[in-house]
Amino acid sequence: MSFLVSVVVQTPAHSALAAALSYRCDRRLQPGTLVRVPLGSREVLGVVWDGEAGGHGEGVELKSIAAVLDGLPPLDAAWRALVGFAARYYQRAIGEVALSALPPQLRNLDATQLERRLGRKAVLRLAEEAPAQQVPEATPEQAQALEQLAAGSGAFLLFGATGSGKTEVYLRSVAAMLAARPDAQALVMVPEINLTPQLEARFRARFGEATVVSLHSGMTNPQRLKSWLAAHTGSARIVLGTRMAVFASMPRLGLIVVDEEHDPSYKQQEGARYSARDLAVWRGHQEGVRVILGSATPSLESWYHSRPASAEDAGGRYRRLDMPARVGAGALPRVRLVDMQQQPRGTVFTPALLEAMRERIGRGEQSLVLLNRRGYAPVLACGDCDWKSECPHCSAFRVFHKVDRSLRCHHCGFTQAVPRACPSCGNLDIAPVGRGTERLEELLAERLADTLRPDGSPVRIARIDADTTRLRGALESQLAQVHSGDVDVLVGTQMVAKGHDFRRMTLVAAINPDGALFSADFRAPERLFALLMQAGGRAGRDAAQGDVSELWVQTFHPTHALFATLRRHDYPAFAAAQLEERRSAGLPPWAAQALVRAEARSQEIAQQFLRAARAAATEAGLDADGRVVAFDAVPMSLQRVANVERAQMLLESTNRPALQRFLAAWQPLLHAARAEHKGVIRWAIDVDPLAI
CATH class of the missing domain: 3.40.1440.60 (PriA, 3(prime) DNA-binding domain)
Incomplete structure (x- = not known):
């Protein structure tokens, strides 16, 4: 049978x-x-x-x-x-x-x-066998947040300033859950791999080595399998991981924590383009467990969903918990805006900023210089014929890397040695244009060469970006040097701007952040504000530093409204202004969006495919009531990658279920349209896209 x-x-x-x-x-x-x-x-x-x-x-x-x-x-x-x-x-x-x-x-x-x-597979010890550890006394704000968590259910937004002790709330919430249900499990998510080791160390110290496992793409396949089996069989009580961990099989799940919930890294950008944060909320609701979303700069969607009730509004579906003060006497950094229009042309570091760094070095304190662009310079150019280091395979420039004298495309990986002369006209005088982290590191070494540390030794400058952390263990080693005080000035990209507890850091300088102020992407101001707030939060975390910590922002637009709220560390005011703009423009969270992307050998074929698919949907009457708007097909902002042309079509609706019904019914028509357009390599639907 x-x-x-x-x-x-x-x-x-x-x-x-x-x-x-x-x-x-x-x-x-x-x-x-x-x-x-x-x-x-x-x-x-x-x-x-x-x-x-x-x-x-x-x-x-x-x-x-x-x-x-x-x-x-x-x-x-x-x-x-x-x-x-x-x-x-x-x-x-x-x-x-x-x-x-x-x-x-x-x-x-x-x-x-x-x-x-x-x-x-080793048999893991129970959670209650964790070694005894001295637990710090909860602050009044932490105690109040924990009390509200214990009394409520569903999803909570823990809105806490950088350094307010959100991690301690996570630790105590997990401990309370395990005390109530010794066999229960907790899922704790972080946006990036580099944040996992330090959080893992704190959880292991609190709950014991054998109770905690990690799940992230930086692990080997045997390591991932071992952690997954421990979670699936219930022997692991706590799973720490990046976005992939939202799918961990945890049969006795009792609590979900999403740290830095605003971070774009929670959105998968290849294959199934899911949002791990949103799936965590759905999973918590489905399984009846609490979900804690933590951030000092929440996503505007989460902020909106946690709005308090009023006479005109029933409020959001999350409950907001506020922790505005830092633990101890540590103060939030003072924000100093530097008007670069008042500086000589070509100025990279103003004299005042360099002097502030020298003062910190002399006192044994640290500085962080933030530039969200790696490499030595974004482009190499010829002043005679206007040749630039374009990538032959992408609609982008190859970045000049001085360390290995290479021109490297950060999109397709195509790399060549720097030419001795202009390939177009033979001019020997080709020069870098713009600046990357590698160039800033070199420039700081020149400007601070005569600055000595308190012990009389020369200044130490380090750089952390995707280029310096390629080898396994490189990031952990470099971060350990920063934590130990071996580094005086750290130059880095956004990978060092969030989550790290640098106790000696008293100055953070953001260089040239203006690009996001006038971007066509409506989410760009939100990302910039979060980046600057998170970067500034690395400074002044030690109470002994008092009010000497500062966030310097070198900008050509110091009067911009974003910087006005940044100076006051006033995220609620920034969020209110941005949400009002989005409401008037009919953008998320007041609308649901989806992108259909097509990749083909030519831009014409990619757009033809999208237009044909839209026409087929209209002919089939998929949106008879007119609830879904399908905009024209256009090239993507990065139009060509690895000799593949890319186009996209935006779909929008004020009714999310209507958009979902449309997309589900559209799937067979998209498959049919692809069969008729042989030049299409692949297509994909991105629901709730973060970048348009």
């Missing part, structure tokens, strides 16, 4: 096989069971799914399941519901989401290999 089994497998993104496939098995299998099944000429991992089996036609002989991975408990209904929602909402095949949420190594193990792996 055989049974029909519905199995989801990872199918190609544009194969139109979005549903579960049918297989035969000699016994009934519980939904969530992991199996190995034949797919074409391969044998792949699959997950037994709920509902009717599909993906076969009349007269088709069904294949049999090759093996059942009995050693693992089935993935529970809550996990399957999360995957199903993510696939529907973000318009991806359910098998793609389900299988990409599992560890890569698990997809390649057969039943015997998995049995051996499970046999080697």
Whole structure:
């Protein structure tokens, strides 16, 4: 006797096989069971799914399941519901989401290999066996936030100033949950890998080594599998991870924490373009557990959703908890705006800023120089014929890197040695234009060469960006030098502007942040304000520094409204102004958006595909009531990458369910349109895009 089994497998993104496939098995299998099944000429991992089996036609002989991975408990209904929602909402095949949420190594193990792996897995100690540690006394604000968390349910926005002790609230919330339910599990998410080690150290110190596991892309495949198995079997009580951790199988989930919830890194930009923050909120609601969203500069959507109730407004669906003061006597840095229009042309560091750095170095304090552009210079140019170091494969310039004398495209990776002369006219005088972190580091070394540390040794300048942290362990090593005081001036990009607790830092300088003030992207001011607030928050975290900490902003537009609210550290005023602008313009959170992106060998083919798909939707009457607006197809801001042309079409609606219905019904028409446009390489739908 055989049974029909519905199995989801990872199918190609544009194969139109979005549903579960049918297989035969000699016994009934519980939904969530992991199996190995034949797919074409391969044998792949699959997950037994709920509902009717599909993906076969009349007269088709069904294949049999090759093996059942009995050693693992089935993935529970809550996990399957999360995957199903993510696939529907973000318009991806359910098998793609389900299988990409599992560890890569698990997809390649057969039943015997998995049995051996499970046999080697160490038994973890219970949470209550954690070593005793002296816990700092909670501040009044922390105590009040914890009291509100304990008394409420649902999602909370913990709006706390940088240095206000949000991490201590997370630690105490996890401890309270484990005390109430010793077998429960907590999911704690951070936006980037470089924030994981220091948070992991604090959680391990509080709860014990064996209680905490990490999940992020910086781990090896065996490490990820080991952590995933510990979470799935319930032996790990606390899972720390980046956005991928939102899909961790945690059968006894009791609490979700999303630190720095505003960070764009929570939005996946390839494959299934999901928002881990939004999925965390959905998962918490679905499983009836508290969700804590923490930030000093919340996303405007989260700020809006946490608005208090009034006579005219029922309020948002999150509850807002305020922690405006720093722990101890540490003060928020004083903001100093430097009008660069009053400086000589070509000034990079004003004399006053350099003098402020020298004072800090002389006192044994540290400074951070922030520039969100790596490399030595963004472009190399010839003054005679106007040649520039354009990338031959992308609509972008190759960046000049002085260390290895290379021109490198940061989009496709194409790299060449710096030419001895202009390739166009032969002029020997080609020069860098603009500045990157590498050039700032060199310039500071020149300007501060005569400055001595308190012990009489020369100043030490370091740089942390994507170029200096390529090797495994490089970032941890460089951050350790900063924390130990071996670095006096740190030059870096946004990767060092958030989450780090630099106790000796008293000065932060933002160089040339004006590009975002007048960007076509309506989210650019929000990102700039968050970056400057977060960067400034690295300064003055030690109470002994008193009110000497400063945030210097060198700008050509010092009277801009954004800087006025920044000077007061007034995020609520900034958010109110931005939300009013968005409301009047009909932008999120008052509208739902989606982008359809197409990549093709020519821009004409990419746009033709998008226009044909829109015409097919109109002909099919998918939006008969006119609730969804589909704008014209246009080139993407970075039009060509690796010789592939890219175009996009924006869809917008004031009714989110209407947009979702439209996108779901549009899928088969998009597949049909691609079949008619052979030059299209790929297309993708991005729901709730962060960049347009």
